[in-house]
Amino acid sequence: MDKLLLSVKNLEVVFPLRTGAVTAIRDVSFELNQGERIGIVGESGAGKSITAFAILNLISKPGYLASGSIEFDGIDLAEADEDLMRQIRGNRISMIFQDPMMTLNPVLTIGTQMEETILAHRDTSRDDARKIAIEKLKAVQIPSAETRLDQYPHELSGGMRQRVVIAIALLTDPQLIVADEPTTALDVTIQAEILELLLDLCNEFDVGLILITHDLGVVSQVTQRILVMYAGRIIEQGSTSSIIENPMHPYTKGLIGALPEMTTPGEKLNQIPGVMPSLQDIPSGCPFHNRCRYIQDVCRSRLPDLAKREERLIACHFPIQYD
Amino acid sequence: MFAFLVRRLGQAVIVMLVISLLSFSIQDQLGDPLRELVGQSVSEEIRNELREEMGLNDPFMVQYGRFLKNAVQGDLGTSYFFKRPALDVIMDKLPATIDLVIGATFWILLFSVPVGVFAAIRPHHWFSKVAMGVSIVGISVPVFLTAIFLIYLFAVELGWLPSYGRGDTVMLLGRWKTSLFTLDGLKHLLLPSISLASVILPLFVRMIRSEMMEVLETEYVKFAWAKGLHKRRIWMIHAFKNTLLPVITVGGVQLGIMVAYTILTETVFQWPGMGFMFLEAINRVDTPLIVAYLIIVGLIFVITNTVVDIIYGMVNPMVKITGQ
Numbered sequence: 001m002d003k004l005l006l007s008v009k010n011l012e013v014v015f016p017l018r019t020g021a022v023t024a025i026r027d028v029s030f031e032l033n034q035g036e037r038i039g040i041v042g043e044s045g046a047g048k049s050i051t052a053f054a055i056l057n058l059i060s061k062p063g064y065l066a067s068g069s070i071e072f073d074g075i076d077l078a079e080a081d082e083d084l085m086r087q088i089r090g091n092r093i094s095m096i097f098q099d100p101m102m103t104l105n106p107v108l109t110i111g112t113q114m115e116e117t118i119l120a121h122r123d124t125s126r127d128d129a130r131k132i133a134i135e136k137l138k139a140v141q142i143p144s145a146e147t148r149l150d151q152y153p154h155e156l157s158g159g160m161r162q163r164v165v166i167a168i169a170l171l172t173d174p175q176l177i178v179a180d181e182p183t184t185a186l187d188v189t190i191q192a193e194i195l196e197l198l199l200d201l202c203n204e205f206d207v208g209l210i211l212i213t214h215d216l217g218v219v220s221q222v223t224q225r226i227l228v229m230y231a232g233r234i235i236e237q238g239s240t241s242s243i244i245e246n247p248m249h250p251y252t253k254g255l256i257g258a259l260p261e262m263t264t265p266g267e268k269l270n271q272i273p274g275v276m277p278s279l280q281d282i283p284s285g286c287p288f289h290n291r292c293r294y295i296q297d298v299c300r301s302r303l304p305d306l307a308k309r310e311e312r313l314i315a316c317h318f319p320i321q322y323d
Numbered sequence: 324m325f326a327f328l329v330r331r332l333g334q335a336v337i338v339m340l341v342i343s344l345l346s347f348s349i350q351d352q353l354g355d356p357l358r359e360l361v362g363q364s365v366s367e368e369i370r371n372e373l374r375e376e377m378g379l380n381d382p383f384m385v386q387y388g389r390f391l392k393n394a395v396q397g398d399l400g401t402s403y404f405f406k407r408p409a410l411d412v413i414m415d416k417l418p419a420t421i422d423l424v425i426g427a428t429f430w431i432l433l434f435s436v437p438v439g440v441f442a443a444i445r446p447h448h449w450f451s452k453v454a455m456g457v458s459i460v461g462i463s464v465p466v467f468l469t470a471i472f473l474i475y476l477f478a479v480e481l482g483w484l485p486s487y488g489r490g491d492t493v494m495l496l497g498r499w500k501t502s503l504f505t506l507d508g509l510k511h512l513l514l515p516s517i518s519l520a521s522v523i524l525p526l527f528v529r530m531i532r533s534e535m536m537e538v539l540e541t542e543y544v545k546f547a548w549a550k551g552l553h554k555r556r557i558w559m560i561h562a563f564k565n566t567l568l569p570v571i572t573v574g575g576v577q578l579g580i581m582v583a584y585t586i587l588t589e590t591v592f593q594w595p596g597m598g599f600m601f602l603e604a605i606n607r608v609d610t611p612l613i614v615a616y617l618i619i620v621g622l623i624f625v626i627t628n629t630v631v632d633i634i635y636g637m638v639n640p641m642v643k644i645t646g647q
């Protein structure tokens with residue numbers, strides 16, 4: 001039996017801006033089992049990062065969680081006070097950010113930035129914290145770990161820095177890692193290395209993973225399940241293999257069709273026409289309707305529910321059929 | 324460290340050369356020094372003889388070279404008015420000015436960091452709003468107005484504090500006269516030091532606040548939150564340490580500029596420092612003293628900037644001062 005680790009229900013995050021309140025994500029619900037790896041995909045601005053940060057109650061001001069519940073291992077994070085949240089962040093749920101060049105503090109040594117994380121959550125000596133840091137640096141395959149501890153971030157390459165960030169995420173043996181585009185800022189060759197490392201580590205330590213990316217190729221390598229987001233909502237959810245093989249939402253199909261692997265070399269990429277609507281003026285009905293090839297009248301007027309079809313959740317009036 | 328110091332000192336020497344050249348060339352613009360020395364009644368021949376004797380007829384670069392040679396040996400010329408070496412006159416006045424600068428720096432260090440950091444962390448708190456409002460006033464009101472207002476309120480109306488002079492002083496090491504160690508001296512120092520700080524302190528508060536707010540938005544501070552660190556550590560170590568870098572750079576220059584403000588403050592409070600002396604020297608066209616003052620102030624500037632650079636290098640790991 002798989003043990004349920006995280007259960008997110010009806011998340012809604014609102015940014016009260018001068019030009020009016022903007023709902024960045026709404027009705028976002030999903031579950032994650034112990035050790036399970038899911039991917040959240042979607043175009044820029046779809047609400048992927050907001051969803052991730054909402055879990056740790058770290059939405060940047062003036063945004064706030066307007067409604068919803070986040071149950072993590074029996075604790076309701078949406079109701080947790082600041083002190084309890086602090087004890088969970090970086091301890092039971094770790095984060096990995098997009099750009100390793102910006103994630104590490106330039107004026108503190110790698111060692112300081114690792115040790116402080118352990119000391120914030122564990123009652124150990126500095127020496128022991130240092131030992132744990134060295135051990136985790138070795139786990140992410142950083143050569144000569146001891147000397148790295150006394151170095152500053154600018155002395156390391158981008159790939160090395162992202163390894164350090166992953167090592168930091170592992171320091172406290174978390175149950176869940178939330179990785180927000182962990183490879184987007186890296187060279188293609190290094191991307192693959194980092195992904196493989198992340199996958200191995202999650203398997204080895206039985207850590208759950210929420211992997212955020214706009215690259216379907218990346219999620220298909222690493223995750224077991226996929227959530228597709230569009231304009232602040234989840235529009236399709238299912239097992240990775242079934243979604244990649246048989247995307248039922250026209251948007252998902254468009255994303256897969258736009259992958260470089262799906263294009264004959266020399267031809268243009270099959271980009272989805274149009275752009276995602278801005279949150280201020282989401283069209284009525286299905287938010288995707290004005291870019292959809294299969295549009296019908298009802299799509300303009302009625303918002304499709306996220307409904308169960310076979311093993312899939314899908315928000316579309318006319319999902320693509322396969323037989 | 325050694326290589327860094329040598330390079331930095333080399334730059335300092337070059338800057339000092341430029342300052343001395345500029346100061347020295349001012350001399351020519353201030354009229355004929357002979358008039359100040361011998362008065363009207365001496366005939367033109369004797370004047371010319373004197374000129375020749377003093378080397379005033381030599382080419383500019385020869386005169387400058389002579390000036391430089393003397394300056395390096397601590398001879399910056401003789402004050403016409405005091406009839407004493409200009410450097411001695413300045414060294415008599417310097418301690419009073421240093422007292423004033425120390426007083427103002429004390430206020431700046433005491434208040435700028437806590438107020439600036441608080442205003443950055445809690446921008447919507449009433450205290451932050453009041454502090455920002457007051458700082459704008461502080462920056463825009465000229466030093467001498469602040470000084471006159473303080474004198475009016477605390478010396479004239481309330482009668483709590485003296486309005487001029489240094490009060491009781493003590494001698495340190497037999498030659499450094501300071502008001503910092505007597506109660507009366509500190510009372511005299513209070514208003515002048517507040518006036519002097521009144522422009523620079525608000526500038527520091529605002530600078531610390533805006534730099535810190537910027538740093539608080541960075542990815543590495545967000546990451547520090549995501550690591551579950553205590554907020555005090557995030558603010559004081561992660562954010563403040565990065566705030567310090569630009570503050571040190573700009574702050575160092577501001578401390579130098581403070582020397583210029585001492586002229587105004589010392590004049591209003593009749594504070595017997597070298598700023599007050601400089602103004603008198605200008606009125607008396609005491610050229611050697613003016614030149615000597617400019618060179619000493621330039622030297623103070625160069626020293627502060629060098630010290631600031633070294634501190635910056637120690638805080639910022641990206642600057643390699645440990646040149647191996």
Ligand SMILES: Nc1ncnc2c1ncn2[C@@H]1O[C@H](COP(=O)(O)OP(=O)(O)OP(=O)(O)O)[C@@H](O)[C@H]1O
Pocket residue numbers: 015017022024042043044045046047048049050051060061062063214279
């Ligand atoms: N600080 C903010 N103020 C106002 N609106 C915001 C803010 N942060 C995010 N949003 C809104 O929330 C939406 C979703 O943002 P989010 O960062 O989650 O997108 P994303 O899916 O992660 O995109 P990307 O691939 O570019 O990272 C954005 O389109 C934006 O309109």
Ligand SMILES: [Mg+2]
Pocket residue numbers: 048049050180
């Ligand atoms: Mg994002």
